[in-house]
Amino acid sequence: MNASGFLVDIQRDEHRVLSPRSQSRVRGPGCDRQQGASTLVLCIVIACTLLGTLGMPTTGLAASYDEAVQQFRNGQYDAAAATAAFEVERGVWSERWPRLLIQCQLTQGNHADALHTYRAALQRYPTSIALRYMGLDVLRFNGLQDEVGQAEADLFAQMQRAFAGYITRDNLVAAGRFLTGRGEDARKVLEMFYDRVRERDPEYLDAYLATAELAIRKGDFQVAADTLQQALKLGEETPELHHLLAKALESSDGQAAAEQIATALQINPQHLPSLQWLAERAIDRERYDDAKDIANQMLQINLHEPSAWALLAVIAHLNGQYDVEKLMRAAALSTWEQNPNVDHLIGKKLSEKYRFAEGAEYQNLALSADPLHIAASFQLAQDMLRLGEEEIGWEIAGEVAKSDPYNVVAYNLMTLRDRTSKFSVLKQDGIQVRMDAKEAKLYGDAVLELLLDAKRILCEKYDVMPDKPILVEIFPHQNDFAIRTFGLPGGAGYLGVCFGRVITANSPASQGERPSNWKSVLWHEFCHVVTLEKTKNRMPRWLSEGISVYEERQRNPSWGEKMSPQYRSMLLSDELTPVSDLSAAFLSPPSATALQFAYYESSLVIEFLIEQHGQEALLAVLDDLAAGIPINDALTRHMGSLQRLDTQFDAYAKARANQFGALVDWSRDTLPEDGDLATWKGWTRANPTNYWGLRELAKSAIEAGQWKQALIPLSRMQQLGVLTGERDGPLEWLARTHRELGQDRQEIRAIQDNLAQSSDALPALRRWINIGQSEEQWENVLDASQQALAIQPLLPEFHLASAVAAEKLDRHDLAVEALSALLELDLVDPAALHFRLANAYDHQNESFPAKHHALMALELAPRYRDAHRLLWKLHHAVSRSDPAAADPADVENPEAVKVPAIEEEEAL
Known part of the structure; x- marks a missing residue:
């Protein structure tokens, strides 16, 4: 029977799992009913005792065992091992003592001793599932991989026998962990193993830890965090709990995760998983010397600790010491040659440093050791997707989602793929853009034009040319962007991410009323493409980000x-x-x-x-x-x-x-803690160049609607050169103040100053458009509307302003762009838009699209007289320029193409 069948059997016979009852056997004729009942009561008592205390020492020794466990939790491994060894040697009948001893020996890397302890204990406690489960790692780290298969079969057989009657809580949790490792149904494991233990014994910590481990393994960090918060109420001082809570929190709250690791290390300064967490964070921060020190600290605890050697291999790779990298990897695998976790960890950390190709190679090594290693498979899928190898990446991700249906990250990714399959695809010169179909019609061409411009300028400047296609994906929903980028919803605040040849970005639709300038974002991200390509993804984050922000400002001083x-x-x-x-x-x-x-x-x-x-x-x-x-x-x-x-x-x-602000007083020492308008007036009178006081005075005056009073500190800040263009900042205040005071010229100057400093000043652009329209300054309207479309291309008002200004200025190419976008926005008068498009195309001597849109206008409004006139004009213009292209009947009978007298209503 395989493990899946075993789970089905357990589910079918649920009453036997953790049951305090045993089935009374049919007795011979001499056995009366009273005797049977007594036997049943005795079985219940025994089973309940076994359920609650099997493996526990006697009352006199309980404190000694708890003390030894606490020594282990506190990192006093030698003391805990000595206590456990003493109890094992003197023959105390409790399997927990040899298990504790083995745990100490494995933690310290004493693998041969652990093997001796395990084999002796197995002779004495052959029915212990927890012992047999622990023994699997004992065999692996002693290089006895050939024995592991038989040991797993023996463990499985023992589980079948155990579930025929009763099973203790620690054995049930061990069985759940074993089945989880074999890829069994996570929900069944949770409900039939861990939840049952917690129902029967709500204070059994290990059931909470196992539940959290399972949730983290499946990417469900919220369930893990909630479970561990419940476990905290048990009041047990154990570093494992805080380490797991850190893992559950790190994707959403890095600071809280770090605090949990600090707590874990306060309890146990030698807690290897927490030290590994610190070493990994040091690598993330490029503090490689600190990471080495932590890894060496881990090796002082356990000379054979695989994760320590694996992280040293990562550091060696990042430092270009490839021969050292091989030696470190060999050391990590010295005790368990086929340990897939070593290569998975090395590859994962390299991928986090954007070395996706190298990371993928390591995941393949991990999978060659264990083809069923789900984490390695999914990391490989992510690596392939970030390398732009989409066909392979999606195929592997689909296989993971199918084989592990409770993997939250895989499920999210595959669900996202179904949604993005409907995206429009724009291609040109090695660049492929995918975006929402409607958004693509509104500004997709502008996106592609910007990226092509970035490729031309930046690739030449940095002397590099990508040799493979560059994929850019723009998401209208922030959660979709986060899932594609990070694997999970979240990631608020990120506008775009570049992995090398793959860029993901949030569209303006996902950013609320004040979106960021999408042109600035894409220019920034494409610069990453160039610099990562030039360095083969081998550059620190500060250098990569610094160059991209610098190049934003080089492109446009208002960007970055x-x-x-x-x-x-x-x-x-x-x-x-x-x-x-x-x-x-x-x-x-x-x-x-x-x-x-x-x-x-x-x-x-x-x-x-x-x-x-x-x-x-x-x-x-x-x-x-x-x-x-x-x-x-x-x-x-x-x-x-x-x-x-x-x-x-x-x-x-x-x-x-x-x-x-060289002439500004920047001190804050004597600022009033909380002042009203009068207070700030008096304080700034004594401190006329203090920036913070002037700012607070202006803010207070605006809030009170005293515009003349607000103008005084704002004008002084302007003279001092410290008016800045941040959102809801002093330049926006100054423009509004001039507007309220009817000072048109001054308002225009403030708006222009704001636009020179800010790449996303949408309110200023909207106001600039309104002023330009009222004064018929169409160049200003066109310029402002084009800037506005670089921030928010999804609103009709900016396309409409651009269209009107372009028509007034005979910029018919821009008119076509704006009017085509307006058609996609479902406005109330599409016939008029089609007519205007026909006119714009006609002015560009493009007769075919002009006729098409004239006909569309007439289809929507058959009595549209101007459209009739335009169509008649277009038809005769085509006939005269190319008689062969006209319909033969029309050539023979010119009257057939004449439009009836359009002055008469009936003719229409």
């Missing part, structure tokens, strides 16, 4: 992060991160502002490097990265020592900060 009062303060404070540690600023930043500042600071580093050493030096650094040279070595080779670079940039950044 720029100096602001808050950034000025951060540049002059301890929040300025040294260049050598900049990548860490992108991981788990304390706030959204801190993350945006990391982008700005990184771009400032690029400006500094180019100013000091030139573009060629930057390109040389990127070439070194492609050759596998670590970033610090590459910087040293072309730009001097890293310590000197940190010092020079610190001075450069502070000088840049001090240049901003």
Whole structure:
């Protein structure tokens, strides 16, 4: 019988699982009913005792066992092992002592001793499922892979025998873990194993931990977190609980996850999984020396710890030490040669560093050791999708979703594929854009035009040309973007992500009333394509982000992060991160502002490097990265020592900060804690150049509707050069103030200043369009509407403004774009739009589309006189220019094509 059949049998005979009853056998004629009842009562008592305490020491020894367990939980492995060994040697009848001893021995890497303990214990406790399950790892880490198959078969057979009667809670949890590892139905395991234990014993911690492990394995982090929060109420001091809670929280709250790991290590400073978590985060932050130190700390606990050697292999690879990488991997596999978790971990960490091709190679190695390793299969699918190898990636992802139907990430991804299969596809010159069909008709051509422009300019500038197609996917729903990008809903705040040759982005539809400039976003992400291609994905995050933000500003001064009062303060404070540690600023930043500042600071580093050493030096650094040279070595080779670079940039950044508002008082020491308008008036009278006081005075005056009073501090800030264009910032306030005071020219100047600083100032653009329309300044209207469409192309008002302005200016190509988009927005007068399109095409001498739209106008409005006139004109123009193209009947009888007298209503 296979495991699936076993689960079915258990489900069929549910009353036997964890049952405190045993079935009374039919007795001979001499057995009376009273004796049978007594036997049944005795069986119930025995079964209940076994259920609750099987394997527990006697009352006199219970404290000793609990004390030993707590020693293990606290990382006192030698003390716990000594206590357990003593009890085993003196023959105490409890299987928990040898299991605790084996746990200590495996944790410390004493695999031969663990094997000796296991085999002796198995002779004494052959019915223990928990012991047999633990023994599987004992055999594996002793290189006895040939015995594992038989051991699994024996374990399975014992499970069948155990479920025929009663089973203890620890054995039931072990059985659930065993079946989970074999890929059995997760819901059945949860309901028939873990939930049953928790129902019978709500204070049994291991059932909560097993439930959380299963949920994390399936990507259901919310269930895991909820389960572990319940477990916290049990009050047991165990690092495993906090480590699992960190894993459940890290995708949604990195800071909370770090706090849980800190708690775990307070309980047990030698907790290997928590130390591994820290080492992985250090690698994420590119603090490779710190990661090495943590890995070496793990090896001091267990010289054979596979995850420690695997992480050292990752660090060696990232440092270009490929021979060392091979040695580290060999060490990781020294005790269990076919351990798939080693290659899976190495590959996963490399993929997290955007080394998807190398990561995929490791996942293939993991799958060669264990073809049923679900995590390796799914990571391989993700790697292939991020490499643009979509056919392979989707096929593997589909296989994972089919074989593991409770894998949340796989399910989400396959569901998303069904939705995106309806996307429109735009292709040109090695670029493929996929986006919502309606959105593609509205601004898809503009997207493709921008990307082609970015490819031409940036590829030439960085001397690189991608040799494979570049895929860009734009999602109208933020959750779809997050699932495609991260595997799970969430990721709020991300506008776009580039994996190399694959870009994912949020469309304006997913961003609310004030979306970001999609052109700026796509230019930024395409710059990543170029620099990642040039370095073969071997570049630190700060360098990649810094170049992309820098290139945004090079393309358009209003794009990208720029100096602001808050950034000025951060540049002059301890929040300025040294260049050598900049990548860490992108991981788990304390706030959204801190993350945006990391982008700005990184771009400032690029400006500094180019100013000091030139573009060629930057390109040389990127070439070194492609050759596998670590970033610090590459910087040293072309730009001097890293310590000197940190010092020079610190001075450069502070000088840049001090240049901003050089005449302004930036102190906050004497600011009123909470003031009204009168308070701020008095305070700024004594402090007339203090930025923060002027800002608060302007804000208070605007809130009170006192526009003349608001103009005073805003004008002073303008004179001091510190008006900035952030959303709901001083430049927006100034424009509104001038408008309320009827100062048209001043309002226009404030709007123009705002647009020069902000890439997404949609309210300012809307106002600029209205002013231009009222004054018939069509050039301004056209320019403003085109800028607005780079932010929000899904609203008809901006297409309509663009169409009118283009028609007024005889820019019929732009008129065609705008009017075609309006047709897709289902406006109330489509006939008029078709007529205007026909006119625009006619002015471009494109008779076929002109006739088509004229006919469409007449189909919708048969009495549309202007459309009749245009169609008559178009027909005769075609006939005269190419008589052969006209209908022969029309040529022979010219009167046949004449439109009846359109002055008379009846003729129509």
